Amino acid sequence: MFVGALLIPYAGIQGDEALFAGGIYSPERMAAAVEVLGRPVCLMIMSYIGALKAWLYAPLLELWPPSVWSLRLPMVAAGAAAIVLFAAFLQGIAGRRAAIVGAVLLASDPMFLLTATFDWGPVALQQLLLAGSLLLLARSRLTSGAFLLGLALWNKAIFVWLLLALAVAAAVVYGGRLRARLDGERLRRAAGGFFLGALPFLIYNVHHPGEAVRGRRFSLCGVAPKIEVMKRTVRGDAMAGFLVSGEGYGAERPAATRVERASLWLSDRTGHRITGWGLYLIPAAAVGLLIARTRRLLLFFGLAFVAAWAQMLVTEEAGGGVHHTITLWPLLSAFVAVGLAAIFPAGRAGALACGAVCILAAGSNAVVTNEYLARLIRFGPEPLWTDAVFPLAEEIRASGAGYVHPADWGIGDPVKLLAAGKVIVEDAVQPIMRQELDQEERRRVLERVARPDALFVGYVEGRRYFPRAGELLDQAAREAGFTRRTIGLAGDGRGRPVFELFRFVPAQ
Numbered sequence: 001m002f003v004g005a006l007l008i009p010y011a012g013i014q015g016d017e018a019l020f021a022g023g024i025y026s027p028e029r030m031a032a033a034v035e036v037l038g039r040p041v042c043l044m045i046m047s048y049i050g051a052l053k054a055w056l057y058a059p060l061l062e063l064w065p066p067s068v069w070s071l072r073l074p075m076v077a078a079g080a081a082a083i084v085l086f087a088a089f090l091q092g093i094a095g096r097r098a099a100i101v102g103a104v105l106l107a108s109d110p111m112f113l114l115t116a117t118f119d120w121g122p123v124a125l126q127q128l129l130l131a132g133s134l135l136l137l138a139r140s141r142l143t144s145g146a147f148l149l150g151l152a153l154w155n156k157a158i159f160v161w162l163l164l165a166l167a168v169a170a171a172v173v174y175g176g177r178l179r180a181r182l183d184g185e186r187l188r189r190a191a192g193g194f195f196l197g198a199l200p201f202l203i204y205n206v207h208h209p210g211e212a213v214r215g216r217r218f219s220l221c222g223v224a225p226k227i228e229v230m231k232r233t234v235r236g237d238a239m240a241g242f243l244v245s246g247e248g249y250g251a252e253r254p255a256a257t258r259v260e261r262a263s264l265w266l267s268d269r270t271g272h273r274i275t276g277w278g279l280y281l282i283p284a285a286a287v288g289l290l291i292a293r294t295r296r297l298l299l300f301f302g303l304a305f306v307a308a309w310a311q312m313l314v315t316e317e318a319g320g321g322v323h324h325t326i327t328l329w330p331l332l333s334a335f336v337a338v339g340l341a342a343i344f345p346a347g348r349a350g351a352l353a354c355g356a357v358c359i360l361a362a363g364s365n366a367v368v369t370n371e372y373l374a375r376l377i378r379f380g381p382e383p384l385w386t387d388a389v390f391p392l393a394e395e396i397r398a399s400g401a402g403y404v405h406p407a408d409w410g411i412g413d414p415v416k417l418l419a420a421g422k423v424i425v426e427d428a429v430q431p432i433m434r435q436e437l438d439q440e441e442r443r444r445v446l447e448r449v450a451r452p453d454a455l456f457v458g459y460v461e462g463r464r465y466f467p468r469a470g471e472l473l474d475q476a477a478r479e480a481g482f483t484r485r486t487i488g489l490a491g492d493g494r495g496r497p498v499f500e501l502f503r504f505v506p507a508q
Contacts, residue, residue, distance in 0.1 A: 003369060004076035004117040006259065008068055010376035011243065012387035012492075015410035017071070017120040018417040019045060023054025024061065025421035032204045043200040047211040048157035050201055053122060066417050072117055075124040079116030082124075083107050085131035086330055092138050094297060094338045097351065101358050102337030108365035109333070110236040110276065111326050114372060118243065118385070121323030125155050130162065130330050142186055143193035150197020157201065157212045158318065162327065165308035173300040217316045226312065226319045234278035234332075236368040238322040243382060244375035252378045253494065260377050266367070267374035274371045276364045282332075284357075285339025294342040301335040380494060383463060384410060388498035392457065392490035393418035395501055399487065401455035405448050407431070407473050408458050409465045411499070415457070428456055431469035442476055449477045449504045456504070460489065460497045483507045 027033045027042035030051070034041055042051040057074070064070040083106050091099035106112055116124045129152040136145030152159040170178060195202065205212060232238035240246045255261040286302075288294045308328050312319025319325065340357065344350035381387070393415060396404055404419070405428035406412040416425045428448055429437070437445060448454055458470050474484060482504040490499040 004079065004113060005073065007114070007117050007373060007376070008072045008076070010373070011068075011118060011381040011385040012389045013068065013071065013414040013417065014118065014120045014385050015413050016122075017118060018413035019049065020051070020053040020057060020122070021066075021413055021417035023051040024058045025416055025419075026425070027051075027054075029426075032200075032207070044204045047204070047208065047214070049122075050154035050156065052151060052155040053125060056125075061420065066420050071417070072119070075119040076117050078124045078128045079112065080107075082116075082128040082131040082330075085128070085135050086333070089131065089135040089138055090334060090337055092135070094294070094341065097354060098337045098341035101341050101354065102333050104358050104362050105281070105336060105365075106329065106333045108362040108369070109278075109329065110365055110368045110372065111233050111238055111322055112329050112333075113369060114239055114243065115323060115326045121326070122156065123323055123327055126152055126159060126327055127330060129155065130159075130327075134330070140181075142182075142190040145193075146190040147193035147197040150194040150199070153198045154201040158324065158327070161308045161311040162304075162331075164311065165304045165306075165331075168307050169300050169304035172303060173296055216318075218314045219316045220314060222316070222320060223313050229320055229322065230309065230325050231279065233322050233325040234282070236276040236278060236365065237274045238325070239372065240274050240375075241382070242322075243385060244372055245379045245382065251494065253380070255377060263370055263374045263377060266370050270367045270371070272371060272374075274368055276368045277361050281336050281340065281361060284343070285336040288339030288342040291342045294338055297338050298335060298342075301331050301338065305331040305335060380492065383498075386492050386498050388490050388492040388496075389414045389418065392499045392501075395488055395490050396423060396455060396457075399455050399501070400453070402453035403448070403451055403455065405454055405456045406458070407456055407470045408467075409469075411457050411459075428473050429469040431466040435468060437472050437476060445473060445476045446480050449473075449480065449482050454503065455487065456502050458500050458502070460500050463498060477504045481507050 022030050023042035023045050028040040030042045030044060031046050032042070032044040034043060042054055044050055045054065060074065061070060083103055086106060087099045087103035090102045112127070115121060116127065129148045133145045133148035133152070136142075136148065149159075149163060153163065201212075229238060255264050286298070289298050289302075305328055308331065309319070309325075312324055341354060344354040392411075396415060396419060401423055404412075404415055404423050404425045406415065406425070407428040409431045412425050412427055415423075419425065426448065429441070429445060448456075456473070458464070464470065477484065483506075485503050485505050487501040487503055489497045490501065491497045
């Protein structure tokens, strides 16, 4: 948790990181909501993302106003809890040495740490629910373990990859044992627990059949870049070029604190290295397949990992980002931990040798994590994580606007979170791949343009993601007799303008 806390303040809030805010502050505008005691309660944020995180954060944000700390620290804690549960699971099935190796490697893993701290996937709750369910199932707590699996499916539908993979691996490796131990009553209870956990997702799919998988197709076209993403996730550099500068250069800021000076010093002394030893640990752990006492466990974790990853490889627009590949980390970490613990002999000498490898691997991970911190200190985050969202929220509060209309991607959800429901946030134009407005869309755009208390927000020239959205907004307003008037700019921590705030007024 300490390392995650160090990273928290150095990046702004990315759009998908704040996606759950809509489930709290505008539940009626989400994919699915129900009325409870006269108030809308969100069930689904999107067709494949549930409102579990919104339900957890709604009471928290009442007590702790939205900020990077209230947003990120709970997910860092969720990541830490996942490690504890994962270690307890490994100790129960493979012994104390495997539990220590697994906990140390997972706790120091740069990608696990970063994706939990900056939870844009979102994946932190997935990791926690998976670790908890594995622990409960290993202890024959089938109903509660299945309930957590159902919650994970509701949280994000891509968890189905892991569900299918675990089922296949269990059937192949432990099929005989499972048939002997599972009677009809236990299976019915487990099914009941699972359906209860996944109930909101199931309700949504009854009313919107097929919506969660609409547009998903199978293809082998993108396999090569997906393999590269997996390699970079194992290696630790998958977020270079996404969260931090990929090459480690740019306009530098000097260190301002003792911790920052120490981070930059270590970065310089280690050659700015941002890759770890992960690719070497996997084949080393695979040697454990030759040892009878661990063969079944390694086959189970290895097969589950391969089966889940194979589903990503053949699904279009899936598996091409670290937020997908990292969901497999409990499986891969278990494989590595069990394998490494097995290949060293029992006794003091074997324990010392295994501990040395573990410490060296964790040290390599620490160097990589520090390089991410050092690049955040030196160069700031990449544009998707701009800290200009904080002065932007201040400008919006000061403007007294009742409506805020983002005119590009990645603006609305951070504003919605930081405004804490005090303004209504609606996209000016739905930005993704938009080329033209139809009649109904034009009507809605002009309604927003004509509002006297509406404030529009876009990126400054050179930072726009979907410029056509802003062009269509300006064109519709101009044709209706309005002219655009800039109200102000919001810049990042280095004084660079990022956001433009503007209104539309009747042309003179």
